[in-house]
Amino acid sequence: SQQGEEDPQALSIQEGENATMNCSYKTSINNLQWYRQNSGRGLVHLILIRSNEREKHSGRLRVTLDTSKKSSSLLITASRAADTASYFCATTSPYGNKLVFGAGTILRVKS
Amino acid sequence: DGGITQSPKYLFRKEGQNVTLSCEQNLNHDAMYWYRQDPGQGLRLIYYSQIVNDFQKGDIAEGYSVSREKKESFPLTVTSAQKNPTAFYLCASSITGNQPQHFGDGTRLSIL
Numbered sequence: 001s002q003q004g005e006e007d008p009q010a011l012s013i014q015e016g017e018n019a020t021m022n023c024s025y026k027t028s029i030n031n032l033q034w035y036r037q038n039s040g041r042g043l044v045h046l047i048l049i050r051s052n053e054r055e056k057h058s059g060r061l062r063v064t065l066d067t068s069k070k071s072s073s074l075l076i077t078a079s080r081a082a083d084t085a086s087y088f089c090a091t092t093s094p095y096g097n098k099l100v101f102g103a104g105t106i107l108r109v110k111s
Numbered sequence: 112d113g114g115i116t117q118s119p120k121y122l123f124r125k126e127g128q129n130v131t132l133s134c135e136q137n138l139n140h141d142a143m144y145w146y147r148q149d150p151g152q153g154l155r156l157i158y159y160s161q162i163v164n165d166f167q168k169g170d171i172a173e174g175y176s177v178s179r180e181k182k183e184s185f186p187l188t189v190t191s192a193q194k195n196p197t198a199f200y201l202c203a204s205s206i207t208g209n210q211p212q213h214f215g216d217g218t219r220l221s222i223l
Contacts, residue, residue: 042203044214045212100156101154
């Protein structure tokens with residue numbers, strides 16, 4: 001069963017613009033993670049935010065978490081053509097030991 | 112260089128044939144996972160293993176089998192019982208179950 005759902009399904013922006021992707025989930029979580037997947041490749045871990053954290057930064061990435069709304073957002077600032085990829089959120093439950101992935105957002109950054 | 116190696120990159124299966132996908136990691140991770148990815152979709156968990164000689168079914172285990180005889184290795188067998196095996200298969204590992212996962216570059220399986 002897939003817990004996370006990303007929104008939008010696809011996003012196309014110009015280089016230099018910011019990109020925002022949203023993730024909603026259904027049950028309590030231990031943490032929420034964001035991953036990037038380039039076409040035909042494996043996933044790469046970007047950032048992890050714990051259930052007791054509200055915001056986290058890593059370079060041009062900013063992740064927020066609102067546990068009351070069961071949602072998270074990933075903001076990529078000053079996007080580059082190299083940011084073109086699919087982005088997935090994944091959650092872990094307080095009791096489980098595995099990730100549950102959403103269907104992903106396809107981001108295209110045009111140069 | 113530490114990482115996860117999946118082989119082969121492309122694999123073709125004939126009717127009624129079992130095929131085995133290899134996954135090896137040198138990250139000294141305890142946990143390993145197998146996922147299936149269909150076009151335009153997210154990852155679905157097939158099997159996972161928290162420790163050597165132990166593994167659990169994921170959401171779509173039917174038609175697949177695994178073994179975990181060594182910490183470094185977690186091979187996946189796609190059996191003839193899996194009627195729709197065409198997909199991109201990804202292997203991952205992590206220190207423990209809730210921690211970030213490191214992924215291999217996948218095996219693309221097709222039917223001949």
